Amino acid sequence: MFKQWIEKQKIKSKMHKCFRHCKMYHEKKQGDKKIRIYPQIVNIRPLEDRLEVVFILQTGLSTEAIDETIFKQVFGKNIEIKHDKIKKCVLNVYKNGIPKTVNYDFNLIKNHVAKMQIPFICGLDIHGELIIIDLATEAHLLLSAETGGGKSSLLRANITFLIELNGNYELYLMDLKRSEFGMFRNCRNVKGVYITTSDILPTLKKIEKEMKHRGDLLDQHEVNSIDELDIKLKRILVVIDEVALLRKEKEIMSIVEDISSIGRSLGVHLVLSMQRPDSKILESGNLKNNLRVRISGRQSNSMNAKVAGVEGAENIGMNQRGRMLIKLDDIREFQGFYLNSAEAKMILKNYKVKGHVQAEPEQQQEIKSENILGVLDE
Ligand SMILES: Nc1ncnc2c1ncn2[C@@H]1O[C@H](COP(=O)(O)OP(=O)(O)O)[C@@H](O)[C@H]1O
Ligand SMILES: [Mg+2]
Structure with a gap:
């Protein structure tokens, strides 16, 4: 259980890194500090052939901000990002990529x-x-x-x-x-x-x-x-x-x-x-x-x-x-x-x-x- 929790925290922190580089966040003042509010990660699910991460963009953020190259740098090149027209996005990280031939x-x-x-x-x-x-x-x-x-x-x-x-x-x-x-x-x-x-x-x-x-x-x-x-x-x-x-x-x-x-x-x-x-x-x-x-x-x-x-x-x-x-x-x-x-x-x-x-x-x-x-x- 604890191990799973650690894994999820690692994935979350990688997601935040992507959000940061894609400038997908809002800034909010808290005291003298500014904090960043990232899209909400609603589900992290390891599946047989892939890892699935579901996240939701908050109002004011657009799916156009999602830069796949950045996600590829962080999660490797075997990824796919899908989103509906509104706010829900799914990142899939595949264990095996597309074969070379x-x-x-x-x-x-x-x-x-x-x-x-x-x-x-x-x-x-x-x-x-x-x-x-x-x-x-x-x-x-x-x-x-x-x-x-x-x-x-x-x-x-x-x-x-x-x-x-x-x-x-x-x-x-x-x-x-x-x-x-x-x-x-x-x-x-x-x-x-x-x-x-x-x-x-x-x-x-x-x-x-x-x-x-x-x-x-x-x-x-x-x-x-x-x-x-x-x-x-x-x-x-x-x-x-x-x-x-x-x-x-x-x-x-x-x-x-x-x-x-x-x-x-x-x-x-x-x-x-x-x-x-x-x-x-x-x-x-x-x-x-x-x-x-x-x-x-x-x-x-x-x-x-x-x-x-x-x-x-x-x-x-x-x-x-x-x-x-x-x-x-x-x-x-x-x-x-x-x-x-x-x-x-x-x-x-x-x-x-x-x-x-x-x-x-x-x-x-x-x-x-x-x-x-x-x-x-x-
Ligand atoms: N689907 C493929 N899988 C693996 N290698 C390929 C594939 N298509 C092309 N190649 C390699 O790339 C070379 C160039 O392909 P080619 O079809 O002649 O490209 P183009 O017509 O676009 O110039 C081929 O000789 C082959 O070695
Ligand atoms: Mg040709």
């Missing part, structure tokens, strides 16, 4: 995507939970990080996953740097790999035409989304690595922006990656608002993190490769699934359509139903 494992991940139409797999968070989103509901995604942050690796894991999963979608992979997507050529579900603007523009124009066609179809059937149609149209995913290289291509960027604003209900989705979040691209027009999900690896400073739309990404360490933050409604940290190129190539060998493996019958059927629409395969 999380290897891509198709069989493990696939059990978590059963209900999803076009999953984007992220990684593992501090609770040991997998973070996976469905682009069918989240629509479009922006992935940014400085060089070495793990963008290409995360895209590689995702494209490989979608190919292994073999769902009702097709992938258009665009990469002006020509360095990343070659391995996906001729794989099932991959409609094409495009590496020059003269490849990319006509492809996007076809997709634009397909969107118009799908829009007409929704009108005819008086429905709002392709999910409500009797025919199951394939979802279309356009992945552009280093989209900033296309900045000067007005026609291309204007189609990309159109996809971002109307693609969702039509089943056309974007995953865009960029090294430095480019404010010219993101903040002119609606692109940034339309890319609802933002994922960011390390950013070199808080300005870039802000442009990327994921504040705090500047605190990811230089050597924390694949460590990222995802912003949906709130911000969560995760370690990205990792799959190196050599392993990816080994996996993909099994899914080459031309030369290696014949298109599977069900896939041929899907191609036929697409020909009924007749736009993309003109």
